[in-house]
Amino acid sequence: MKKEVQVHSFFSDFDISLFKAGKHFRLYEKFGAHITEIDGVKGVYFAVWAPSAKKVSVIGDFNYWNEEEHPLNVRWDESGIWEGFIPGVEKGNKYKYKIESSHNGEKLEKADPYALKCEHPPNTASIVWELDYKWKDKKYLSTRKEVNSLDKPFSIYEVHLGSWRKNVLENRSLTYKEMASELVDYVKDLGFTHVEFMPVMEHPYAPSWGYQITGYFAPTSRFGDPQDFMSLVEAFHKAGIGVILDWVPSHFPQDAHGLGRFDGTHVYEHPDPRKGYHPDWKSLIFNYGRNEVRSFLISNAIFWLDKYHIDGLRVDAVASMLYLDYSREDGEWEPNEQGGRENLDAISLFKELNKEIYGSFEGVQTIAEESTSFPMVSRPVDMGGLGFGMKWMMGWMHDTLEYFKKDPIYRKYHQNDITFSMTYTFTENFCLPLSHDEVVYGKKSLLGRMPGDEWQRFANLRLLYSYMFTHPGAKLLFMGAEIGQGEEWNFDTSLGWHLLDYPNHKGIQDTMRALNQLYKTQPALHENQFTQEGFEWIAYDDHQNSVLSYIRKGKSAKDKLVIACNFTPSILENYKIGLPNGGKLKEIFNSDDKKFGGTGIKNKQIKINKDNFHGKDFSAEINVPPLGAVVFQLL
Template structure:
């Protein structure tokens, strides 16, 4: 006889929404919930397993034996098994033991909706209460002013397991440690947002968190859910937004995970051409199944609701959009129109974005999408996918390819930099120098720079100055902000000792000042996604590898003049056209001594001459330091 009492949190309306794929709060119903029934405290369990013949809850409260706590299947063909187990509570460890009606298969699974998991390598779920007293009201009430598309958006991308480790070099820091050290660092550097590589529970460290088994649980490697909430709260209290990497694109086939959950292809697409990812040897969600869509959208909203998250960066969108992604001929099937687009995915992504923006004001979704798929960051009512922003992968590849070239040859490749301006305003682009660019033999960003030590650092300063003055929001991976020289290694801390050396500390000072410039100058963010915010002065001086442009804000007085010298040759009396009379006041110079530069300095005030140049009535003669970018304002 089962020691489970009949109970349900589901209404008929819930079930109808679930079956239709429109239930976006499934985390309130499925999973393990602490309740009181007839004066007795216990846990209500509910799990979706339509192909099961029986489902038992096994755990540390019944010696992991099946049959003692059997759940009951609902009568409504929803496939949900549920029941109340009295006298167990917070901290109970459990799994679902599922006997399938298909071939007698028995699986033992972690709860797809568990709020907390055992610390890897253990794989069970933990009953947990997410109640928390938040103290970030000011941020939550005003975050729209921080998060809008016409605001500065400078993102520090972090892998928590390797940002910094304990004194022994091996021990993970905790969420509480990060709430001090990481918050202080990000605030000092002036970043507006932190983006965490996936914090949802994952079994395998080398996956960096991109192979998830606990979609609703922050990894227990660093502490409890409430401790992760405290980290987010501390960031908010310091006016720093929080973005989470979210992985709806694929999941691992670990025995305790979502794969083959009830003996059937429940979460994954049953057709291997759509349900298996050859690159990552992982399973792909069935985006056309209503209940799976409810699971995924509920998961996205869960992090926005319970953890006060300000944005979701969606991983591997390109792999979701195309049926032939990483597949050869014969390994994929065209859609009903004969094309290669995954129509179920497109529909799902639109629905996901609509749900996010409808339910949470002041948040953003960001797509990591590397193809020319149209209108990724345009509203769904215009025919777009509905994301707030899209990573500008083309800019990243072209820019890094240009910068690795010896300066002697750059005059032949200037179009690699100027080309981005032909498509910059087709999407709301974020410029990423992410973790993917500092692994697998690619070298660190610093390591890609050519020349001797001084030239490498000068090139790096120039790259960052160009990045921060180019239209679009910014993302920089941890370690890049001080010129980490080695490739990123997920198994160890960043090389913080490098900050004792002047060139590295100079890069840190440079990024701090660039963040300050970005936040203080409206011309760098008010029209960052509009062609009205940019104008070339001269992009055709290939011979000298110099170009210049104007960034524009809502008010003409805020406009900035930017000039970049991509060689180590000092340019004296370098003339550029200026749109009006006045004086050029220098706001930033990457060649300054405080950054490790050569200190080839012009006057901080440069007169504008009544001398036509570059098709303009006025001009100014500037002194350009080697491998440098300068920013001016007209006064």
Template sequence: MSQVKAYSLFTDFDISLFKAGKHFKLYEKFGAHSMQFEGEGGVYFSVWAPSAKSVAVVGDFNYWDGSEHMLNVRWDSSGIWEGFIPLAKKGMRYKFKITSNNNNIITEKVDPYAHYFERSPNTASIIWDIKDYTWKDKNWMGYRKDKNDLDKPYSVYEVQLGSWKKNSEGEFLSYRELAVELVNYVKEMNFTHVELMPIMEYPYDPSWGYQLIGYFAPTSRFGSPQDFMYLIDAFHQNDIGVILDWVPAHFPSDQHGLGLFDGTHLYEHPDTKKGYHPDWKSLIFNYERNEVRSFLISNALFWLEYYHIDGLRVDAVASMIYLDYSREEGEWEPNIFGGNQNLEAVSFLKDFNTAVYNNFEGVQTIAEESTAFSGVTKPVDQGGLGFGMKWMMGWMHDTLAYFSKDPIHRKFHQNELTFSLAYAFTENFMLPLSHDEVVHGKKSLLSKQPGDEWQRFANLRTLYAFMFMHPGAKLLFMGSEFAQYEEWNFEKSLDWNLLEFLPHKGMLNFVKDLNLFYKETPALYEKAFSTEGFEWIAYDDNENSVLSFLRKGHDSENDILVVCNFTPTLKVNYKIGLNKKGYIKEIFNSDLLPYGGSGVKNAESVEVSHDTWNQRKFSASITLPPLGVVVFQHVDE
């Protein structure tokens, strides 16, 4: 006989919002909630399983016996099963035992809204309370908007927590250990933000976290939910914003997960042309189903509310918005207008972004979107998808292709560097050098560079400097800041021992200073997404493989001149056109000795002459170090 007491957290209004795809706080209703009812302590459980014949809660409180605690189905055809179980309490493991109307198949499923899970490879959900953490980031949350706006510096350190660093026994660092080691490191390196590759609970380590089971739970690999809050809190207390990778595109088909949840295609689209991802062998959410939309948007808002997250980087957006993504002819069907856009996914993304920006101030959403889809960062009310930023994948691919070439051939490929400026202001772009570029045989960023050892390091410094001077926000994957030799391997720590060697230590010093220069130079971020923030001096000096341009902020007195030499040839008396008379002084140089460079510098100040050059009234003769980027600022007479 069931020992479940009838109880509900759902109002009629909740149900109507859920069915309409407009309930964005489902985490307050679904799942396991510790409470008092009729003088007894226990847990209220609820789960959506409209095609279930019966749903039982099995766990530590009933010896995993599926006959003791049968939930009650609501009368309103919502498909919600619920009830209060007096014996359940925090820390106990549980699952939902679902008997389907479809051939009476019985499966044990995790709670889609669980806040905590057993350590992988175990799979049970754990009853947990996440409201008992005392945050200490009030200051950050108060001025976050001023740190996180699009006219502020955005230098992001991308991290996979399991492989950033391991302890002396080769085991994961805990969230609380990372709150010391990783936070101090990111702060010392002068990054403004950290981006964590997916930390939601996932069953399979080689997925790097991109195939999620527990959308509402930080993985227990590194500690408890409160431990993860402690890590976020530590970042915020050190003025570092936190971005989470979020994966609403697909999920794994593991038997205990969301797939065939109630014996039917509940969360995934029933048509494999829309519901199965051939590349990742995973299931695709059904964006046509309102309850699924409510689940996903509630999940996004959950991390922003309960974990004080500052931004969500949305993974694999292109796979969501195109019906023919990674599919051959005959493997997809056009939409009602005959096109290849997934109209429901597009609509979902608009609803997601609208909900995020309407409910939270000072946050950003960032799209990993690799196509020319128009209006990704355009406001929804103007016909766009509504993201705050978009990864500039074209810049990444073109720039890495250019830098992989021997400098002797670069004069024939200068357009690979300049092309990005033809569309740089069509979206709010973030320039990524991400994890995807240093795995699967693509080699590390250092190994992509041509030449001898000195030239490889100089090339890499030039690449980073060009990236930071180029309009847009910045993202650098862990290990790249000290020029890791090997590709990233998720199974082991980064090669921190390389810092014993001067070239790697020099690269670390360079990135630290580059970040600081970026943060302290308003011209590099105040108009990073506007044509007003950039002006070419010369993009056509192919013969010398030199690019020169101005970056501009709100105050023209802070404008800077950037000159890039992409060859190993020292260039003395290189003439550059200028808009003002007076002097220019060198304020940044990628070739300094502490960075492992050759130490070539300009004089303390360089006089500007009245000679016309580059179609400008004034000019100056400067020295360009080999494979180097030099930045100047104007000084009045």
């Protein structure tokens, strides 16, 4: 017998006008399933956008999945919103929307795009839930503006939650609650300032690593419920560590219960396959020019910052959104109205997104994974930029890894590969990424790329990290790299924690701990990491010895570090470098230290001489260890 769905709305006329204009950025407060009480009756208010639907019903475990029991009412204002209050539905009930399309009469069963919780895959129903939680991270949030600013250390540990560590006895991933202890303690011990999670949003296909999302507002149920994930974020905050989420507005999968052809028509995806289908990922692309879709996407980004206290969003595949011809041949794309290849709708979306985020949340950062030379990605919108806080430095990553895989005997012919990044380092606020993408699909692990015998491979890896942490910019390292993982990353298995039983691998981890400490405690390495004032070459042209030497500077004239990197296995004794002023050099870090697995070539305190060299008024002679980096304080 059909039960009446009481008419009740969470939407005001102003909400509707904002939604239609693409300016409503808190849609999660209106759409979805909301536990509420009307006239003393407890139940759930449902609202869904299905503009081409002929009929929409809520089906669930409370009505035996019968589409005749609880039909929703379409709003009179042509917004395409269907809504209704169903008495008696409770937290924990499973549901979907049964949608009959007016386009062709097709009937579809769809998960709620705004669901706060989803069933554990492979099941696909949405679950009625609430986000009630007594947060205890007020102290961290009150200082976040200071901690998260661009003149502070930004060292990111990138994590895939399902494969960081397994419960071996039960052959499963750790839960959010278990990670709130184990992962937080580990990240804090190593000294990283931030953690970045590969997508936590619900996704049906584990081999997608989370990048094929169907539940944009729900943390995956694989590891616990929404409150469990909140407790993980809170635990990081209590440890003084910021949390960054991967956010994926670039594409979504075609799974039957997902956003694709939501009401039998192209609701969320662009109807033109030249703009609406991604040939690389066999997935659908959002219609960035449709106002209601823009509201959905920006609301989703805001949701994680608002409800889960997230400190930053790393926006995935930005380049694929910026260009209409991305991964397309001639004839497979259409120029924009100005005749160019830029996606003007996506560009305006990014600008609006970043304006809203930075205007609404103090101390957060957005980071673009953007691999082209698109200008001003990390410059403010009012200056003509896209408004991101940072951009991944993909050119540095590529050139550096290409250089390091070469046998040291040939490196002198490729000095330009390792110095080229400094010609454009300060054009953006760059983050240096050694991410998950660099240790999959036959690329080998970072250690696996290093040439030479065992000692040289580990020395090269310590040198790579030392060069990275003394190069201007923020840092990002994917899990496993800090222990010298030998194999490529496998999303289905745990990291090789047993490797830490071996001194060389333990030495890599100790090196990373020391580098994070150096980065955090030396103002010269972070205060001016995005400005030209923070860097000065000593010599970039010693091809014969394959040595780089440079100075990093803080905001105070007294905060100066001198760095020398030797990319060959030869010991360079009494190696002369020019310096800007007199005084002394005190060694404060050496990647060749015996405690890291090195040979132990060190420097005692060195007096600086009044002797012109490298175009500078002073000079000193230092020992530069084999395949090593040495950092001096300029006293």
